[in-house]
Amino acid sequence: MKILITGACGYQGTKLIPLLLSKKHKVTAIDTQWFGNKLKKNKNLKNYKKNIFDIKKNDLKEIDVIIHLASIANDPMGDLDKNLTWEVSCLGTMQLLELAVKNKVKKFIYASSASVYGVKKEKKVIETLSLKPISTYNKAKMIAEKTILSYSNKIDVTIVRPATVCGVSPRMRFDLSVNMMAYQAIKNKKMTVFGGQQTRPNIHIDDLLDLYQFFLKKNRKFNGIFNAGFENLKIIEIAKKVKKIIPAEIKIFKNNIDIRDYRLDSSKLLSLGFKPKKNVGDAIREIKEHYGKNINKVDKSCFSIEWLSKKYKKI
Secondary structure, three states: EEEEEEEEOOOHHHHHHHHHHHHOOOEEEEEEOOOOOOOOOOOOOEEEEEOOOOHHHHHHHOOOOEOOOOOOOHHHHHHHHHHHHHHHHHHHHHHHHHHHHOOOOOEEEEOHHHHHHOOOOOOOEEOOOOOOOHHHHHHHHHHHHHHHHOOOOEEEEEEEEEEEOOOOOOOOOOOOOOHHHHHHHHHEEEEEEEEEOOOEEEEEEHHHHHHHHOOOOOOOOOEEEEEOOEEEEEEEHHHHHHHOOOEEEEEEEEEOOOOOOOOOOOOOHHHOOOOOOOOHHHHHHHHHHHHOOOHHHHHHOOOOOHHHHHHHHHH
C-alpha cells in the first residue's frame, strides 16, 4: 500500500512510519521539520521537507491512503499565531482533500482531538454529543472535521479523536500531561499539578498507532468519527500513578487551572473489534526506562512551545 503522511516527523509520525515500513508499505512523508527529522532513510520512504500548502498533485500520484497528522499541535502553540493555526488545520486540510479526490485516493484518515469536546459533565462523552471547543486549536480542529465530512461522498474519510497521548517516541514530547509529569518526577523529584480534579482521557501512543493501522484495512469502509481514549483519569490520579513508579513529591496549585474536564467513551471504536494493549502505567515505566539515566540530555525540541517560540521568526 502507498501511504502519504503529513506531520510525518512529529511525535506520532516518527514512530508510525517505521512500523508501516516494516510491513512493506511505501510511505511519502511530508513535514516542515520545525522540530527536526528523526526518520531514518529507507528505500520505501520518500521524505520531503515541505509545508502542507506546497503539496502538489504529483506528491499524491498512486497514493492509496492519506494519514493527515499535520497541525499546530496544542493550545499554547495554536495561540502563538492564530491565523496560522486556522490556515494549517482548515485551509490546508481542504486543499489536501481536493488533491486527494482528484488523484482518486481511497482513504483519508484524520487525527483530530478529543479536546473539541471542551468541558463536559456527561459521564460518557460519545461522538454524537455537541462540541464546545474553548481554544483556537480546538476550534480549528472542529472546523477541519466539518470540512472533511463534507467530502465523505467522494472519499472514505475516518476522523480519529484521540485522548491525550502518552509514551515514548523518537520525536519525544514532554508537554503532554503524563509525559510531562514523568519528566518532572525524574528531573526534579517533584511534580506540579494545577487544580488536579479535572478528568482527562488518555491513550498510549502505541495503541494510537495500532489504530491508524487498523483503519488501513483493505476493502473495509469506516467513514465516520471515532473517539480513541481508554483511561479517564483526574490529573491528580495521573500524578499519583507517576509517583508509584518514579518517587516524587506532588505540589498542587489552585491557580492557572486548565478548565478542560471530560470523560471519553470509546465504545463505538471497541465495537469494531479494536483492542488497546497498553495503559498510562506502561507509558510511565517506558519513560523511566528510556530517560531515567539520560534526563539531563533531553533535547530542547521535546518542549514544543518553548522550542517553537524560539524558532518562530524563522517560520
